[in-house]
Amino acid sequence: MSVLSYEPLTPTSFLQRSAAVFGPRLAVVDGDLGLTYAELWQRVQRLAGGLAEAGVRPGDKVAVLATNGHLLLESTFGVPAAGAVMVPLNIRLSAAELAYILGHAEVSVLLHDDELAGLAKAAAEQSAATPRLVSGTAYESMIETARELFVPVTDELSPLSINYTSGTTGRPKGVVYHHRGAYLQALAMALHTRLEAASSYLWTLPMFHCHGWCFPWAVTLAGARHVCLPKVDPGEAWRLVRAHRVTHLCGAPTVLTSLLAHPDAPDRELDPRPLACVGGAPPSPALLRRALKAGIDVVHLYGLTETYGPAVICQPQPEWRGLDADEYAVLAARQGVGNVIAQPLRVVAGDGSDVPADAATVGEIAVRGNDVMIGYHRDPAATEQAAPDGWFRTGDLGVMHPDGYVRLVDRAKDVIISGGENIASVEVENVLTAHPAVQEAAVVARPDEHWGEVPVAFVTLAPGAAATESELIQHVRARLAHFKAPRAVHFGDLPKTSTGKIQKTVLRRRAAG
Incomplete structure (x- = not known):
């Protein structure tokens, strides 16, 4: 192939371009810190240089444990700029869970916020990888003194990052992204959400989750503004929306629910009118009605860690605008169609054949494309x-x-999706049955108006043993991320099939009742 017609794709090039085209424009707002695109590009190159001076070589793994702020955003560009592979870490995981990821990914350096120093240190000490720790304070010192570096990408299909799943089958799996996929997915997100230089994006979605659905790169390629929000605080979110004329935000439906329930939520259309992208669960008709009343457009996205986030969009049709709220909600709450870089979606039977397009025959959703x-x-x-x-x-x-x-009509296996986070029932069950008083345990989802679903446990105690609900919940909280702990524990015999398999369908009905 002629070198004149081919250049390897990498999302870091978006920042390089925006620094040249939008250099003086405000790129990042993080509390009192403001960075222009020119300043952001310089810091990213110095981060790459600092990592190289610390011994990081192309292909090495660099993990980042941070909230939605400039450190995590800069690392999203700076780690690949050093030729390294980024490993974003979920700040809600326990030290033991993080330690497994650090070891499995073979991480050599762990960048972290100062306020997460205790968690980072505990994870590193328990990990087989023994990574070098770089705190937020040390990070800033490195940025000040390091030389600027940018390692060109020669193979666009080489690993860009490893994003770990929530462990829906027990241990989390490391999902490997390549440069090409991230580049194209960012373009898809920018196109579908109509990002432009005048846009302002509020970080209500965790940036560590699927690289924030590739929006760090999408916002940057448009020359738009990143407005950082370390945690979802509805009052602070609405202040930032108004102060920075926010046009875009993303998150689970529970995030939008929390925002709209706050006293500062608008009661009429804002200017500009924000677009909220929701994923993790379909938005309910009631939520769509509340959002439209507040002057917020909602688009439903669907995807997984394995698909760079949203591989599917419920593409709005112009004809939907004339529908009433209930009719619109039925259409808008569907998962939708493949995005512009994906292949058309399939729903397949057990033998791999396509099911009829009759809105009734159930099969497994299958995807293919550049964002897999x-x-x-x-x-x-x-x-x-x-x-x-x-x-x-x-x-x-x-x-x-x-x-x-x-x-989507059901989730295979027994994965619980609570507030956009996946919880493996078997993982929680294993922790519960490790308690000396527990003989058997089953964990299922209970519907929840705020979180969508929450885990609840059904437990059979060992003969002669005793344990309380609060004791077992605390037992799980001490060993797993707190959001994985059951909200309730019911005691008694578990319903089983003739072959001895626990009937979780029966337990789900009990939990819902």
């Missing part, structure tokens, strides 16, 4: 199982509508 992972890090067997015929099986069950839009 390279594979699972150090797990070729799981990679092969996930895509046996070149189509990635999402594990979600859905139906295909005649208009080509997919609607």
Whole structure:
């Protein structure tokens, strides 16, 4: 191929361009800190230089444990600028869970916020990787003194990052992203959400989750403004929306629910009118009505860690605008169609054939395209199982509508999605049954108006043993991230099939009741 017609794709090039085109424009607002695009590009190059001076070589793994702020945003560009592979870490995980990820990814350096120093230190001490720790304070010193560096990408299909799942089958899996996929997914997000230089993006979505659905790169390529929010505080969020004329935000439906329930929520249309992208669960008709009343447009996105975030969008049709709220909600709450860089969605039967597009026949949702992972890090067997015929099986069950839009009807296995976070029931069950008083345990989802779903446990105690609900909940909280702990524990015999399998469908009905 002629070198005149080909340049390897990498999302870091978006910042390089925006620094040249939008240099003086405000790029980042993080509390009292403001950075222009020229300043952001300089800091990113110095981060790359500092990592190289610390011994990081191309292909090495650099983990980042930070809230939504300039350190995490800069690392999203600076780690690949050093030729290294980034490993974003979920700040809600326990030290033991983080230690596993650090070891499995073979991390050599861990960048972290100062306020997360205790968690970072505990994780590093328990990890087989023994990474070098760089605190937020040390990070700033490194930025001040390091030389500028930018390592060109020669292979666009080389690893950019490893994003770990929430461990829906027990241990989390490391999902490997490549430069090409991140570049194209960022373009897709910018196009579908109509980002432009005048846009202002509020970080209500965790930036560590699927690289913030690739919006760090999407916002940057548009020359728009990043407005950082370390945690979802509705009052502070509305202050920032008004102060910075926010046009875009993302998150689970629970995030939008919290914002709209706050006293500072608008009671009429804002100027500019924000677009809220929701994923993790479909927005309810009631939520869509509340958002529209507040002057907020909502678009539903669907995807997984394995698909760089939203591989699917419920593409609004112009004709939907004339519908009443209830009719609109039925259409807008579907998962939708593949985004512009994805292949058309499929819903497949067990033999791999497509189910009829009748909005009734259930199959498994399968995806393919530029926004599907390279594979699972150090797990070729799981990679092969996930895509046996070149189509990635999402594990979600859905139906295909005649208009080509997919609607999710159930989640395969027993994954609980609470506030956009995946919880593996087997992981919680294993912790519960490790308690000396517990003989058997089953964990299922209970519907929740705020979180969508929350985990609840059904427990059979060992003969002669005793334990309280609060004792078992605390037992789980001490060993796993707190959001994974059951909200309630019910004691008694567990319903089983003739072969001895626990009937979770029965337990889900009990939990819902």
